[in-house]
Amino acid sequence: MESFNLNxxxxxxxxxxxxxxxxxxEFSGVPADMVFLDAxxxxxxxxxxxxxxxxxxxxxxxxxxxxGIKSENILLGNGSDEVLDLIFRVFCEPKIDNVITLxxxxxxxxxxxxxxxxxxxKVYLKLDFQIDVDQILVQQNDRxxxxxxxxxxxxxxxxxxxxxxxxxxxYFNGLVVLDEAYxxxxxxxxxxTRLEEFPNLxxxxxxxxxxxxxxxRLGVCYASSDIISILNQIKPPYNxxxxxxxxxIERLINKEAVQTEIDTILRERGTLTHALTExxxxxxxxxxxxxxxxxxxxxxxxxxxxLIEKGIVVRNRTTQPxxxxxxxxxxxxxxxxxxLIDALKQL
Numbered sequence: 158m159e160s161f162n163l164n165x166x167x168x169x170x171x172x173x174x175x176x177x178x179x180x181x182x183e184f185s186g187v188p189a190d191m192v193f194l195d196a197x198x199x200x201x202x203x204x205x206x207x208x209x210x211x212x213x214x215x216x217x218x219x220x221x222x223x224x225g226i227k228s229e230n231i232l233l234g235n236g237s238d239e240v241l242d243l244i245f246r247v248f249c250e251p252k253i254d255n256v257i258t259l260x261x262x263x264x265x266x267x268x269x270x271x272x273x274x275x276x277x278x279k280v281y282l283k284l285d286f287q288i289d290v291d292q293i294l295v296q297q298n299d300r301x302x303x304x305x306x307x308x309x310x311x312x313x314x315x316x317x318x319x320x321x322x323x324x325x326x327x328y329f330n331g332l333v334v335l336d337e338a339y340x341x342x343x344x345x346x347x348x349x350t351r352l353e354e355f356p357n358l359x360x361x362x363x364x365x366x367x368x369x370x371x372x373x374r375l376g377v378c379y380a381s382s383d384i385i386s387i388l389n390q391i392k393p394p395y396n397x398x399x400x401x402x403x404x405x406i407e408r409l410i411n412k413e414a415v416q417t418e419i420d421t422i423l424r425e426r427g428t429l430t431h432a433l434t435e436x437x438x439x440x441x442x443x444x445x446x447x448x449x450x451x452x453x454x455x456x457x458x459x460x461x462x463x464l465i466e467k468g469i470v471v472r473n474r475t476t477q478p479x480x481x482x483x484x485x486x487x488x489x490x491x492x493x494x495x496x497l498i499d500a501l502k503q504l
Contacts, residue, residue: 161356163383166248166302166331171391179394181211209399212389216402219409220377224349229382232389233397237338237363237376238265243388244334244359244378245273248302256303257293261286261312261477263336266305281478286313286443288321294328302331309339312474312485314445316345326355332384334359339447341367341419342426349379356381366448367419368408373401422448426488432498433486439501449487457482460504467500 164172180196199206217228234240249256255276258266262282270277278301280292293304304325308317326333337360340347348360360379365371375397378388408415426445433442433452438460441453454460457475461484464471472485486497 163356163381163387167387168247168250171247171387174390176390177394179208179211181208182394205399207399208395209397209402211394211396213397213402216375216397216405216409219406223409223412224347224379226349226352226379227382230352230379230385232378232380232385232392234376234378234392235396235401236365236374237336237361238269239392239396240361240376240378240388241265241334242269242273243392244303244332245269245275246391247387248332249273249275251275254300254302255298256305257296257301258305259288259293259307261310261474261480262305262307263311263338282310282313284479286310286315286479287318288325290321290324293325297330299330301329304329304331304333305336306333307336307338308345309337309343309446311339311447312449312451312472312477312480312483314339314443314447314449314451316343316446319345322348326358329357332357332359334361336361338363338366342423342448343446345446352379352381356383359384364405364408367422368415369418370404370408373404375401375405421491422488425491425494426450429486429488429494429498432494433501436501438504449485451480451483451485453481453483455482457484460484463504464497464500467503469497469500471497 184195193207196208198208213233216233217231220231221228232240234243251274255278256270257278257280259282260279267277278296280289280296283289306317306322309315310317335348335358337347340362348358352358352360358380362377364373364375426448430442430445430450433439433450438455439452443451445451451474457473461471461473474480474483474485488494
């Protein structure tokens, strides 16, 4: 996208905003043997009496090594939802701008748009859960600031076509936000490898899925240094707490354990997928590149309630576009998947 100008997308009040400077932002030297009397902290050491690093340098350094990305291209948030909210607040003018979503997809895109008073233009995925690129380009206008793509998609589980994504990166007027929460379960390569090619690309990932750390709420945003710099201007100074940073570092260091768990989930996904195809009231099992499987059943609400009675909670997606009578099954541990399969066979 040769004509891309990031400055044209940023809200005017953000351009003139003077970011808050915290005590830990102003002092960035080596902390060893320093006496900290700058941040009005409780001086009695208990492990969390000091404010955390507002730039999460150690976490970013580890992520950068793993992903092959410079720290200046990384923003961390209190879950991916905070990252997405920051993107809305920087680029979308309330009551004026609009964003485009592709249902069925992650519901928080629309919730955040409504929270920020931003119009949502919906362009539904095609029957095969792939992108209708032509319709997106027809629907966009000069106030379309963000396009949200989820790949692998939730709830369908499939990877979106890379040629379609590239076409949108070249012809969509605003920023393309590519949600890769489930990328670690896919054979497809992450778009992080092409981040430098597209100044209008934002990639979001998370430690909640493959890294098994949903409880610490750590979302990751990868983008150009210009985009990251603007987002840093409005993020809360200590948005990622000390305990989250420490737990993230412990997990990121233990790469072998993470990969072992991913491999196990992929094997179990194959076992679960095969088993679902043999259940008489399941008419279709969709291909999945994620850690869940979407399946069409005879009566989703009925089967959902029956599974609840057997002590198993799945997700009923029948109210979502293109997902009538569909249940979404998260891939669990081997014994959990066996309980699910046995319950389905009993039904």
